[in-house]
Amino acid sequence: MDLGMIGLGRMGANMGERLLRGGHRVAGYDPGEAARAAAAARGIETVESLAALVDALPAPRALWLMVPAGPIVDDTIAALRPLLAAGDTVIDGGNSFYRDSQRRAEQLAAAGLGWLDVGTSGGIWGLEEGYSLTVGGDAALAGRLAPLFASLAPAPDRGWGHVGPAGAGHFAKMVHNGIEYGLMQAYAEGFAILQRKEALGFDLAQVAEIWREGSVVRSWLLDLCAGSLRDNPGLEGIAPYVADSGEGRWTVAEAIDLDVAAPVITQALIERLRSRDDAAFADRLLAALRDAFGGHGVRHD
Incomplete structure (x- = not known):
C-alpha cells in the first residue's frame, strides 16, 4: 500500500521505515532538507514539496501527518486541500486536541476528503517494538487502510484498533x-x-531490576527507570x-x-x-x- 508521510522527524522517519519493512511504499516530505536527507538514507523516497508528494501517490491517496499539534496541522491541511481529490484521506498521527480533529474531519468531509485521527504511542522504540494506535474516524475508511496500521503495530492483530468516530483516536x-x-x-x-x-x-537500580520481574508494578516505564538509574545513579546533569x-x-x-x-x-x-x-x-x-x-x-x- 502507498502512503505519503508528511513530517520526517525521528518518529515520522521511524514509522516510515517500519512501513517499508512491512512491504509498503512510503514517499515523504519535510520542509527541512536535513530531515529529507536522513529519511532518504533509510530508504524512504523523499520529495521537495507537498505538490510533488501528492503527484507521487496513486489515487485514492493517503497522507499521514506527523507534525506538531496546533496551527501547523491546520496550515499543512490548508496547503494540501487544493492538491487533493475526492476520496483522498488525511491522517493525523500527532498529539492533536480531539476537538480540533473533529473540526478538521468536518471541514475535509465537506470537500469529499477522508479523515482519520490516530493516537500514536511508541516513541523512539516504535521502530523495533511497534506502535500502539487508536484510530478515530470512519470505520470503513479505517478498514481500507488497516494494512498500514497492522504493519505499524506490534503485531497485525494486537496494539491497534478503530475506537470510534472522528476525534476518538486522539481523545483516547x-x-x-x-x-x-x-x-x-x-x-x-x-x-x-x-x-x-x-x-x-x-541501590536504586538494583531495586528497580528486582521489581521488573514478577512484581505487580512491573511495566515498560519501570524498565526505563531501571536503565536510567543503572546508567546514571545520581541523575547527574539532569x-x-x-x-x-x-x-x-x-x-x-x-x-x-x-x-x-x-x-x-x-x-x-x-x-x-x-x-x-x-x-x-x-x-x-x-x-x-x-x-x-x-x-x-x-x-x-
Missing part, C-alpha cells in the same frame, strides 16, 4: 498520556523515598524541570467537564508545573506566612 491518546503522567509520578516519588532513606543504603506537551492538561480539563474525579492525573500535572517554578513564589509566601503567625523564622537565599 489524550487519556493515555494522562495515565502516563500519573504512573511516571508514582515511580518518581517512590524512588525518591528510597533515595532519601540513606541509612538503609538502597535538571529537575519536567515539561508537559498538553495532553495532561486536556485530560484534566475533560475530567472536570465530565465530573470525573481524577486526582492522581491532576496532581501529576501540578507537580510538573511546580518543577518549572524557579522562583517558587508560592513557597516563599508560605514561609513568610508561617513566620508571621508563628515566629518560626525563614531561611534566606
